[in-house]
Amino acid sequence: MLALSVEGLQVRYPGLPVPALDLPSLSLPAGEKAALVGPSGSGKTTFINIVTGMDRAGAGRVAWNDRNIAALPEGGRDRWRARNVGLVMQDFHLFAGLSAEANVLLPQRLSHLRLPSGTRAWARELLARVGIERPDQRVGTMSRGQMQRVAVARALVGRPGLIVADEPTASLDAEAGAAVADLLVELAGEAGSTLIVASHDARLVERMGCTLRLENGRLAE
Amino acid sequence: MFHFILADLRRNWIGALILVLLIALATALGVSVTLQERALRLGSARAAAAFDLVVGAAGSETQLILSSIFLQPAPLPLLPPETMGALRADARVDNAVPVGFGDFVAGYPIVGTTADAVRMLGGLAEGEGFSHMGDAVVGAQVARSIGDSFHPFHGTVGEAGEVHSHVEYRVVGRMAPTGTPWDRAILVPIQSVWETHADHDHSHGPVESAGLAAVASVPHADDHDHGSGFAGQTVDESELLHADNPGVPAILVKPKSIADAYNLRQQYRTETTLAVFPGEVLTRLYGTLGDARRVLGFVAMGAQALVGAAILMVVAVHVLQRRRQIGALRAFGASRPVVMGMVWMEVFVLVAAGVICGFAIGYAIVRAISGHLAESSGVAMPVEFQAGDLWTLAGLLAACAVATFLPALIAYRQSPAQALRA
Numbered sequence: 288m289l290a291l292s293v294e295g296l297q298v299r300y301p302g303l304p305v306p307a308l309d310l311p312s313l314s315l316p317a318g319e320k321a322a323l324v325g326p327s328g329s330g331k332t333t334f335i336n337i338v339t340g341m342d343r344a345g346a347g348r349v350a351w352n353d354r355n356i357a358a359l360p361e362g363g364r365d366r367w368r369a370r371n372v373g374l375v376m377q378d379f380h381l382f383a384g385l386s387a388e389a390n391v392l393l394p395q396r397l398s399h400l401r402l403p404s405g406t407r408a409w410a411r412e413l414l415a416r417v418g419i420e421r422p423d424q425r426v427g428t429m430s431r432g433q434m435q436r437v438a439v440a441r442a443l444v445g446r447p448g449l450i451v452a453d454e455p456t457a458s459l460d461a462e463a464g465a466a467v468a469d470l471l472v473e474l475a476g477e478a479g480s481t482l483i484v485a486s487h488d489a490r491l492v493e494r495m496g497c498t499l500r501l502e503n504g505r506l507a508e
Numbered sequence: 509m510f511h512f513i514l515a516d517l518r519r520n521w522i523g524a525l526i527l528v529l530l531i532a533l534a535t536a537l538g539v540s541v542t543l544q545e546r547a548l549r550l551g552s553a554r555a556a557a558a559f560d561l562v563v564g565a566a567g568s569e570t571q572l573i574l575s576s577i578f579l580q581p582a583p584l585p586l587l588p589p590e591t592m593g594a595l596r597a598d599a600r601v602d603n604a605v606p607v608g609f610g611d612f613v614a615g616y617p618i619v620g621t622t623a624d625a626v627r628m629l630g631g632l633a634e635g636e637g638f639s640h641m642g643d644a645v646v647g648a649q650v651a652r653s654i655g656d657s658f659h660p661f662h663g664t665v666g667e668a669g670e671v672h673s674h675v676e677y678r679v680v681g682r683m684a685p686t687g688t689p690w691d692r693a694i695l696v697p698i699q700s701v702w703e704t705h706a707d708h709d710h711s712h713g714p715v716e717s718a719g720l721a722a723v724a725s726v727p728h729a730d731d732h733d734h735g736s737g738f739a740g741q742t743v744d745e746s747e748l749l750h751a752d753n754p755g756v757p758a759i760l761v762k763p764k765s766i767a768d769a770y771n772l773r774q775q776y777r778t779e780t781t782l783a784v785f786p787g788e789v790l791t792r793l794y795g796t797l798g799d800a801r802r803v804l805g806f807v808a809m810g811a812q813a814l815v816g817a818a819i820l821m822v823v824a825v826h827v828l829q830r831r832r833q834i835g836a837l838r839a840f841g842a843s844r845p846v847v848m849g850m851v852w853m854e855v856f857v858l859v860a861a862g863v864i865c866g867f868a869i870g871y872a873i874v875r876a877i878s879g880h881l882a883e884s885s886g887v888a889m890p891v892e893f894q895a896g897d898l899w900t901l902a903g904l905l906a907a908c909a910v911a912t913f914l915p916a917l918i919a920y921r922q923s924p925a926q927a928l929r930a
Contacts (some may be wrong), residue, residue, distance in 0.1 A: 374840060393837075
């Protein structure tokens with residue numbers, strides 16, 4: 288369970304006069320379910336990149352449970368992310384040549400020399416939970432809805448304190464999107480993980496505990 | 509990690525296969541140039557090593573070796589008739605056998621010599637040596653069985669010559685394999701060759717072709733009946749010692765000791781005769797050919813370098829195209845060294861597989877070519893890797909390991925957010 292505290296965060300890109308993201312102060316309690324909304328270009332993806340440590344924060348402090356990841360070097364942020372963050376992305380980023388189970392286990396395999404014991408069983412349990420009946424089916428042969436459900440299982444397999452989803456339902460039809468939204472909310476709730484979802488999907492947004500609205504890189508109240 | 513590499517290779521197997529093939533063929537090119545040159549050099553050197561000293565009439569040393577050891581016909585001048593007798597009588601000489609040529613049958617050169625040539629070259633595998641004018645002993649690779657008979661053709665291999673229909677030889681023995689061009693030769697008594705050509709050339713006038721055709725101009729004292737009686741005549745070895753024989757183009761000499769060999773070589777380097785160690789002639793020949801080999805080597809290396817550069821480009825483009833995938837791996841928690849290691853290993857596995865296949869393909873190609881050459885020339889071609897080749901392979905793999913870091917570095921340098929945006 289992770290609580291977020293952001294202070295004086297500014298992210299600038301070369302050639303742009305105004306910062307892409309400018310958050311003087313923001314905090315989320317542990318276990319919060321936050322929706323991140325705002326028009327395209329408002330800084331949602333930048334926010335996600337910064338709070339997950341995928342990009343370097345220019346200035347300011349981004350602390351999860353008092354661990355300031357903005358001060359970590361790239362390798363340190365990679366390690367922190369591997370331990371603490373489960374990611375679900377709009378276009379899945381599954382590896383077509385691997386089975387559903389291998390995809391779920393891949394992040395664990397890449398960050399551990401040996402799979403921690405019980406991980407495989409947990410992965411199968413999660414796959415069953417998200418409704419994937421054949422764990423050894425290649426993801427290349429799955430429907431988009433199934434793929435995103437595999438991605439949800441992958442995000443959860445490391446028991447992360449933070450789950451971040453970037454437009455998880457945007458590339459799915461309404462029915463599949465609703466199923467994925469349900470799973471995200473339910474599973475994050477069961478695990479007690481903090482959940483941040485960037486989405487335009489009104490039905491998903493209204494199931495969140497709070498809404499962060501970004502406009503031109505600033506929080507709009 | 510290995511799962512992932514395997515899955516990725518399986519997914520792109522056509523591209524991976526083409527890459528491996530390209531690398532393998534480029535490597536095979538270089539390997540086969542090296543191996544083939546070595547096989548030719550070792551093969552000819554070993555063929556020549558069976559012969560200690562060659563004595564011929566003054567002229568070209570290279571031609572003398574090519575004609576007497578490699579049995580390549582050429583119009584050689586004849587030695588004075590007394591040379592043969594002098595060498596056979598010399599105390600320093602263990603054995604001296606004449607080499608007379610000019611006739612062929614079915615592409616095999618017929619060599620006129622004496623019965624002890626068989627012993628000098630390693631003995632008989634089956635049958636017996638010749639003792640009559642119509643007897644013949646075939647080399648190990650000659651497709652004739654004991655008991656077969658044939659008419660010699662006058663002329664050179666591949667040319668339709670005139671058949672000596674009145675002369676018939678019968679195969680009485682087969683030599684053990686020697687690994688020299690003599691494995692393709694048919695040995696007959698030199699006296700019978702003299703007879704054949706004396707008759708042939710009497711009726712046709714001087715002929716300018718190879719070897720004993722030149723015997724034509726030598727008046728032939730005896731008036732044998734060349735009919736049926738010819739084949740049955742016993743070989744008269746004493747004829748060799750008489751000064752009135754027609755002479756031969758070359759004599760193979762086996763000296764009793766190394767010191768004798770040098771003495772004899774010294775003594776027979778005169779205005780009318782020439783004495784050479786085959787090895788020294790070949791060494792000089794290789795020296796001349798060395799430049800050609802180096803040029804070939806450079807061409808092969810250039811081709812390899814070009815293929816190598818092209819492959820690095822392909823791989824780099826491939827890695828750039830996979831930036832999103834690599835970014836995703838990073839996003840899901842793979843550290844930079846792990847991602848870099850994966851990219852590097854995947855590329856290196858392909859390149860290394862190509863290089864190793866290339867060595868195998870090169871070896872197979874040279875084996876095939878050498879087998880073919882050995883069959884047509886009789887020279888056994890040893891196709892072999894040497895210890896130094898292992899170092900070449902290791903060096904090549906090390907160079908590949910370093911070169912394949914370049915694409916891996918591309919994967920290392922971008923942040924996951926950058927890579928995912930691509």
